[in-house]
Amino acid sequence: MQIALFIIFGLLAVAGALNLLFQRHPINSALSLVVVMMSLAVLYWSLGAEFLAAAQVIVYAGAIMVLFVFVVMLLNAGEEDRTHGSKIAYIAGIPGAAAIFCLLSFVFLSERGQFGTTQLGGYLTSSVSNISEISHILFTSLLLPFEVTSILILVAILGAVVLARKEL
Amino acid sequence: MVVPIACYLVLAAVLFSIGIAAFLIRRNIITIFMSIELMLNAVNLTFVAFAHMWHQLSGQIFVFFVMVVAAAEAAVGLAIIIALFRVRQTLNVDQVDLLKN
Numbered sequence: 001m002q003i004a005l006f007i008i009f010g011l012l013a014v015a016g017a018l019n020l021l022f023q024r025h026p027i028n029s030a031l032s033l034v035v036v037m038m039s040l041a042v043l044y045w046s047l048g049a050e051f052l053a054a055a056q057v058i059v060y061a062g063a064i065m066v067l068f069v070f071v072v073m074l075l076n077a078g079e080e081d082r083t084h085g086s087k088i089a090y091i092a093g094i095p096g097a098a099a100i101f102c103l104l105s106f107v108f109l110s111e112r113g114q115f116g117t118t119q120l121g122g123y124l125t126s127s128v129s130n131i132s133e134i135s136h137i138l139f140t141s142l143l144l145p146f147e148v149t150s151i152l153i154l155v156a157i158l159g160a161v162v163l164a165r166k167e168l
Numbered sequence: 169m170v171v172p173i174a175c176y177l178v179l180a181a182v183l184f185s186i187g188i189a190a191f192l193i194r195r196n197i198i199t200i201f202m203s204i205e206l207m208l209n210a211v212n213l214t215f216v217a218f219a220h221m222w223h224q225l226s227g228q229i230f231v232f233f234v235m236v237v238a239a240a241e242a243a244v245g246l247a248i249i250i251a252l253f254r255v256r257q258t259l260n261v262d263q264v265d266l267l268k269n
Contacts, residue, residue, distance in 0.1 A: 043179075
């Protein structure tokens with residue numbers, strides 16, 4: 001069950017990411033990024049993070065991607081054109097990304113014995129629900145950072161309103 | 169069947185590398201911004217996998233805060249893109265080179 005979930009949604013995530021890389025139109029890239037985020041939500045759930053799976057769907061696939069699609073439509077963004085800079089980026093970008101991937105997977109695979117395996121129906125500590133554990137931590141020991149993030153969101157809203165005004 | 173944690177980490181590495189490649193190759197500023205979000209998601213997957221491995225909640229709390237900061241960053245970044253488009257009438261990063269000369 002778990003390995004089927006991992007293979008299906010892992011392949012879906014990689015396919016969506018590759019589609020983001022190769023599509024020319026921004027709206028196609030945005031929609032394939034939604035596919036990546038939805039399949040990542042399933043993977044979070046299979047790792048026992050139910051709250052994060054829900055938050056991933058609501059915040060990332062819901063709010064942030066709607067914002068992206070809205071901006072793409074507002075600015076009437078068309079297909080991007082290849083310029084001189086993109087050739088240099090091809091020469092440097094593909095080997096650089098491949099090198100980072102090789103390094104990371106080498107480290108992960110050579111240490112894979114220590115990482116262990118996962119079980120579905122994830123458990124973290126003795127508590128029943130993942131959400132109650134997270135909320136308990138957020139509202140007791142991490143109360144100050146949690147409140148500071150609300151101020152951060154407020155500042156971001158004000159900044160977005162000021163930046164997107166007509167007369168800057 | 170159980171899945172090794174290393175598989176999740178390698179999947180996150182794949183997504184992160186694709187994000188880097190998209191960041192470097194794409195010329196549209198909105199798509200570049202989207203590839204940043206892809207890289208953030210890949211790192212989040214690593215955090216959740218390690219949280220499962222250690223049976224600790226700290227990794228999931230980290231992911232929660234990364235999500236909050238990413239939402240704020242997306243709002244401000246897209247506002248900057250709109251302001252930039254008003255001034256330059258383009259989304260191509262090669263044509264936004266005021267600091268170059």
